[in-house]
Amino acid sequence: MSLYRLLKVPEDEITPEELYLSRRQFMRAAAAVTLGAAASAALGQGAADAVDELLGLGETDETPTPYEAVTTYNNFYEFGYDKADPSRRSGDFVTEPWSVTVEGLVENTGTFALEELVARFEVERRVYRMRCVEAWSMVIPWNGFMLRDLITLLVPKPEARFVTFETVYRPEQMPGQRRDLLPFPYVEGLRLDEAMHPLTILATGIYDKPLTNANGAPIRLVVPWKYGFKGIKSIVKIGFVAERPPTTWNIVAPHEYGFYANVNPAVDHPRWSQATERRIGEFRRRDTLPFNGYGELVADLYEGMDLVREF
Numbered sequence: 001m002s003l004y005r006l007l008k009v010p011e012d013e014i015t016p017e018e019l020y021l022s023r024r025q026f027m028r029a030a031a032a033v034t035l036g037a038a039a040s041a042a043l044g045q046g047a048a049d050a051v052d053e054l055l056g057l058g059e060t061d062e063t064p065t066p067y068e069a070v071t072t073y074n075n076f077y078e079f080g081y082d083k084a085d086p087s088r089r090s091g092d093f094v095t096e097p098w099s100v101t102v103e104g105l106v107e108n109t110g111t112f113a114l115e116e117l118v119a120r121f122e123v124e125r126r127v128y129r130m131r132c133v134e135a136w137s138m139v140i141p142w143n144g145f146m147l148r149d150l151i152t153l154l155v156p157k158p159e160a161r162f163v164t165f166e167t168v169y170r171p172e173q174m175p176g177q178r179r180d181l182l183p184f185p186y187v188e189g190l191r192l193d194e195a196m197h198p199l200t201i202l203a204t205g206i207y208d209k210p211l212t213n214a215n216g217a218p219i220r221l222v223v224p225w226k227y228g229f230k231g232i233k234s235i236v237k238i239g240f241v242a243e244r245p246p247t248t249w250n251i252v253a254p255h256e257y258g259f260y261a262n263v264n265p266a267v268d269h270p271r272w273s274q275a276t277e278r279r280i281g282e283f284r285r286r287d288t289l290p291f292n293g294y295g296e297l298v299a300d301l302y303e304g305m306d307l308v309r310e311f
């Protein structure tokens, strides 16, 4: 059973407040479904602690990559393609005030002021591995809230199967947008059940500080089991659609960058191996893990799919 299908039922019946208050239980239920038999057995024994521990798999105790590296070695083509461009060339980027427009197959469309939106959610710290498709990785302490909590408030219509995201288009403040580095605005998308997964967050902070412009201020997506390019930055639009939406890197090079972009050491990029990665700050390469090490929590989402063909 998919995570989304299970959670869809209570969502229709529970008010946002109740949902918010019962979030811990909700997480447990989500974990039980995603983790399958092991967690169910644990739940059966009434061992809620065991599920908490399993949920803890989403956290890593690996040493976070230093703040300096996380905020100066970036991909954000709106500011240029060099890793140093986003931090060096984003000084004129204005992120306050900021609003996010919600459109498409959802009950609560509209334009929302970011502070008012964020105030509704519990912002928590999530330390996640981040694996770029270019075969480097970091460990990043994010501050953010679960995208599922926002989606629950927005109430998708039954036909909605995918969530879309769009980055701000502001060439006067984003030098990379004044050149043809990518077709802008940058767009991304997730299947609704991926978007509803408890690991998927909208980040507003990094290292307990506000997000830097280079990291996607004031709000960006983080999906830790997918390649970094799915983590779209500086989001101004969120949509709900029935069909799989176009996504920027997939438009540019469909044979190199799939829609799903799940981290997969067994599927090489046409121009390089994905079997190992360079952790920023380390000398020896590490093995890349399926789903970036989050497989126990997310593999269930892709049951029955051929992950070589649907990369």
Ligand SMILES: Nc1nc2c(c(=O)[nH]1)N[C@H]1C(S)=C(S)[C@@H](COP(=O)(O)O)O[C@H]1N2
Pocket: 070, 073, 074, 075, 076, 077, 078, 130, 131, 132, 133, 167, 186, 214, 215, 216, 227, 228, 229, 230, 231, 232, 233, 234
């Ligand atoms: N709008 C936008 N979002 C983006 C990108 C981009 O160029 N533009 N680059 C992506 C890529 S390739 C990666 S690896 C991550 C990098 O996030 P970080 O710089 O915060 O580590 O952002 C992603 N989000």
Ligand SMILES: [Mo]
Pocket: 075, 131, 132, 133, 134, 227, 228, 229
């Ligand atoms: Mo990336």
